[in-house]
Amino acid sequence: MADSEKTVHDVIIVGAGPAALAAAIYTTREDIETLLFERGVPGGLAAVTDKIDNYPGFSEGIEGLTLAAELQKQAERFGAVIEFGEVTSIHDEGKIKRLETTSGDMYAKAVLIATGSDYKKLGIPGEQEFYARGVHYCATCDGAFYRDKRLVVVGGGNSAVQEAIFLTRFTTHIDLLVRSSIKASDVLQRDLQRLVDEGKITVHLGTATDEIIGDPENFVTKVIGTKDGQKVEFKTDGVFVFVGLDPNSQFIKSTSIKCDDIGFILTDEHLRTSMPGVFAAGDIRSGATMQIASAAGEGATAALKLREFLEARPHPVQN
């Protein structure tokens, strides 16, 4: 295709979760033409969350699907277009970025990467079935639903130990299932020991987690594991799994966009990546909090930064 024939979008956003949709609300409302690329379902992790209690503005909480739909409608109301497909690489061609996608090459003056992260899964029976209805991956999000309840926590790293300690604010008892041995900092292990002594946490080392069982009304009732070759069972009201995060950044692996060791994209305080004209916001960003509010806020900020970049001068609000 000749250069003169190709469509160059003002902004292409990779992803259509809360950060992406918040950014699109801002850009399109300011008449910056914006195309979003989504490989799954718009709304990101919000769309697969049952009840969201802490997104600011909904005093009684909101269903995840409803929030996702509202975000999408709001962005589309101002003219955002969502295309379904996958971006497989980004190339810096000077003033224009070329995105390889499953729909062919696409071009944009500026790009926002907002592909988010996924919680690593155990991949065991019952995990998918009871997702968000007894099986959780975020203590800050869902811990408060387990006041005076019993929990199983799976994992043995810093996250698992710290979040298990945190969850004792709510729970009567926690069984901590650790496949091999605890790999957490000394200070965390000391705090853990204190809670073990107080009877609030029981640690089960060398214990594989095999299956999550619930009753017909879809509540988790127990977890089945294996220890020393023997089947073991843990009665529980819910399961929190902390075995790591998977940032959705595989598609930029061969580009000049820099990531940290785990694969989160590195940005400066203006949400710029190491590729000029390419920004990142939300849970794909190194330092992200895995909170919808933070992601949406960063999306809004990113939109102002995109506008600055397209106008090639700083946003003037503070001068």
Place this chain on the structure above:
Amino acid sequence: MADSEKTVHDVIIVGAGPAALAAAIYTTREDIETLLFERGVPGGLAAVTDKIDNYPGFSEGIEGLTLAAELQKQAERFGAVIEFGEVTSIHDEGKIKRLETTSGDMYAKAVLIATGSDYKKLGIPGEQEFYARGVHYCATCDGAFYRDKRLVVVGGGNSAVQEAIFLTRFTTHIDLLVRSSIKASDVLQRDLQRLVDEGKITVHLGTATDEIIGDPENFVTKVIGTKDGQKVEFKTDGVFVFVGLDPNSQFIKSTSIKCDDIGFILTDEHLRTSMPGVFAAGDIRSGATMQIASAAGEGATAALKLREFLEARPHPVQN
């Protein structure tokens, strides 16, 4: 009062706007006891905004007062307490911060400053009366309400010139009223000249803005000014004023908390100020965007950072 008698709060938040309330939603939901100090009305600038079109999650927009009330109800639902009064200074007493307030000294293990910023006003008749109903201070927030309308923009600095240029995306014509002369960067002045040549902006140098006039149904109809000692009138559908921002940081002037030249609080990427245990979020922070979504997002992030600080170890979500 003896040390043993004083109440030490887990967290005191100075302010009760969107950043403050979002933070309080998070802290109190995690059983971190939190007291907010508000000298005016909860909700901050959101509470005095007529219609908010770009807060992510409300596809048809939301009334400012409604959003403010929802944020307050949500925080109070989890146990946040709002006290009315003014914090006049903060003292670092090691593990405890002492806040001088109009209700006497208060103590906290950690403090979040979320006092926001105010737009500088002209202080002329009609400005207060038509606030948010024809008189505006944020082009990103309210510019889109003026599609195919005529505007007056007041100011001559970088902000005024850049935002006037931006507003031409929407407007048929802009009168730019500049008290003395334009004080904007060369690149902005070049862009401005182009729009002047195209007839989209008329610049009125040496023009004082004296009064904003509206009709009985509360729409702005004209602006009255003075040029060369003569009364001048400008027909318009609205007025945007860009004469600077006033960060609400006077109360920390004599503390060790560092601000930039204008008075915005400097923070690191963890929202920490230069006083240990004191954090800042929202429009009081250097680099803030004056957007409710960004403020609320930072409030949520700040709450996680406060939790980290109180637990004296990093939030583990990414390890």
